[in-house]
Amino acid sequence: MRDKFIFTPWISLAPALTIALVLLGASLFYGIAESVGYVSVIGQNEISFSAYHATLVLSSEFWRSLRFSLWISIASTMISSVVALALAVWLSERRGNMDTLALNWNLAFPHLVWSVALLLFLSQSGLFARWVASLGFITTTDQFPVLVRDRFGIGIILSYVGKEIPFLTIIILSVLRSQSVGYDVVAENLGASRWQRLRYVTIPQVLPALLAGDLLVFGFIFSSYEVPALLGVGYPRALPVLALRFFLDPDLRARSEGMVISLIITLIVILVAVISLRIGERQE
Amino acid sequence: MKRIASYALRVILYIILVAPLLLFIAYAFSTRWFFPQPFPTEWTLTTFQRAMDDARTLSSMAQGIWIAILVSLLSLILALPAARVLGLRKFRGRQLAWLLLFLPTVIPPLAIGMGLNILFLRIGLAGTIAGVVLAHIIPTLPYTIFTLSSAFARFDENYEFQALALGASPWHIFFKVTLRMLAPSLIVATLFAFLISWSQYLLTLLIGGGQVITLPILLFSAASGGNPSTIAVLSLLFIAPPVLVIAATARQLNQHGNQIRELY
Numbered sequence: 001m002r003d004k005f006i007f008t009p010w011i012s013l014a015p016a017l018t019i020a021l022v023l024l025g026a027s028l029f030y031g032i033a034e035s036v037g038y039v040s041v042i043g044q045n046e047i048s049f050s051a052y053h054a055t056l057v058l059s060s061e062f063w064r065s066l067r068f069s070l071w072i073s074i075a076s077t078m079i080s081s082v083v084a085l086a087l088a089v090w091l092s093e094r095r096g097n098m099d100t101l102a103l104n105w106n107l108a109f110p111h112l113v114w115s116v117a118l119l120l121f122l123s124q125s126g127l128f129a130r131w132v133a134s135l136g137f138i139t140t141t142d143q144f145p146v147l148v149r150d151r152f153g154i155g156i157i158l159s160y161v162g163k164e165i166p167f168l169t170i171i172i173l174s175v176l177r178s179q180s181v182g183y184d185v186v187a188e189n190l191g192a193s194r195w196q197r198l199r200y201v202t203i204p205q206v207l208p209a210l211l212a213g214d215l216l217v218f219g220f221i222f223s224s225y226e227v228p229a230l231l232g233v234g235y236p237r238a239l240p241v242l243a244l245r246f247f248l249d250p251d252l253r254a255r256s257e258g259m260v261i262s263l264i265i266t267l268i269v270i271l272v273a274v275i276s277l278r279i280g281e282r283q284e
Numbered sequence: 285m286k287r288i289a290s291y292a293l294r295v296i297l298y299i300i301l302v303a304p305l306l307l308f309i310a311y312a313f314s315t316r317w318f319f320p321q322p323f324p325t326e327w328t329l330t331t332f333q334r335a336m337d338d339a340r341t342l343s344s345m346a347q348g349i350w351i352a353i354l355v356s357l358l359s360l361i362l363a364l365p366a367a368r369v370l371g372l373r374k375f376r377g378r379q380l381a382w383l384l385l386f387l388p389t390v391i392p393p394l395a396i397g398m399g400l401n402i403l404f405l406r407i408g409l410a411g412t413i414a415g416v417v418l419a420h421i422i423p424t425l426p427y428t429i430f431t432l433s434s435a436f437a438r439f440d441e442n443y444e445f446q447a448l449a450l451g452a453s454p455w456h457i458f459f460k461v462t463l464r465m466l467a468p469s470l471i472v473a474t475l476f477a478f479l480i481s482w483s484q485y486l487l488t489l490l491i492g493g494g495q496v497i498t499l500p501i502l503l504f505s506a507a508s509g510g511n512p513s514t515i516a517v518l519s520l521l522f523i524a525p526p527v528l529v530i531a532a533t534a535r536q537l538n539q540h541g542n543q544i545r546e547l548y
Contacts, residue, residue: 009373009375009377009378009381011365012366012369013365013381015361015362015365015366016362016363016365016366016385016425017366019362019418019421020385020387020426021384023388023396023400023418023419023421023422024388024391024422026400027395027396027397027398027400027403028391028399030400030402030403031395031398031399031402033402034398034402087297102297104530105302105530106301107526107530108527108529108530109304109526110483110500110522112483112500112504113304113503113522113523116503116507116515116519117303117304117307117308119507119515120308120311120516121303121307125319127307129319129320130320130322133319134320134321134322139320141319223392223394223395224392225486226485226486226504230507230508240394243394244398247398247401258398259398262392262394262395262398263395265395266391266394266395269390269391269392270390270391273390
């Protein structure tokens, strides 16, 4: 009787697994096929690695974009971690759900909206420029520094930092709150200073979780399109932006190059995710 | 002194958190706010009204809601049986099943969208609502399974056996016992599947190909060169559902916030 509505595990898993794996498998298959020039639309049916060559040749824009993407991903991740750590330590010394609630509020603003908000805050005719101007420091809009859509990716980094700080803070806070206060108190009784407690007790405690979170954040930033597309400039472009522009190019050969870049991004992100998973496992 | 510093820091934190909302409201409900006026001087509803009168605004919202409803229902139907065995059973290959189901969260939407774009163009799903729904299920399904399986892990099957012993039919048990006991997690999972679909930009762009226009698509193109008021109105419409959901599920968020954020 029991078996009538509780099937064997794999039958229950089949619908979800089928959908997920068929869609994923097919998309990877077609992606790879496209990248080796197997594009039946233009009747080319032989494998060629010319798109890989065109992408990886030293003079290609790929390398400039890779550097730019690494810069924004690493800078955003590092800044967010440091601020999140400070914020979490500060918040952990205080009880109360209000703060966690406030941090979750951040979920209500998808990256796209948060970037749009930054655009309205920081552009040369934005809110901050108005405030600075009405205080008399500048008189025209072009005197305000270019903080979004700038060559160095400042706007992009600010956007990610704003979104990732709450995320990492919640991760660190949950580690700090799950541990008993014991260690910290013992260290204090043994005469450790505030700085020593942070350096030798708190940071080692949260480091595995923070590192795993950092890698997730890095992978996410490295592969996401909206923020650099909205807050970036035409050159240098982030890798995902470059990939999509090539992919949507009317010239079908550019499509293959776009696919090559997207596969390289995927490879890097998977690598980072595996490392993150390993760190997470060691933590348990 | 320390108390004051701590208090000030907290106030700053809260200001940063509400600032975007206030900013959107300021731009959406004001007019003739010229540089360098620090604050809007003329408040009005006409800006908001004009954006709402634009046929594209309402149709994009309707389309987005319709897609998100289909996506959350479908992921729920697909996720329930899978989450049940993952939460309740120990079996060979359980780890493998987890890994396979979570693979889609590791692969960037960019790569998934590009590959599906080629496939869906061939089989005629590109530019259709069905195609976009299928694409959205890829990021929502792992999340739904995760939420429901942790609910099943706390679920006591004996209630079902008891109902069975008392003569209830399997369907009756499913709807009156199982679903009812899972209700809180079920609601959270559905709402967040809805939100993930609602705010999806890249997959909609790549699969919808300009035929399926949702609010994020409209917002993105407005933000690439529209006027601030339109951008602000669209942003407010875009974040209305998330704000309501976050407020309604604040308690559960403390448990699931991190996983949700990763897919969002």
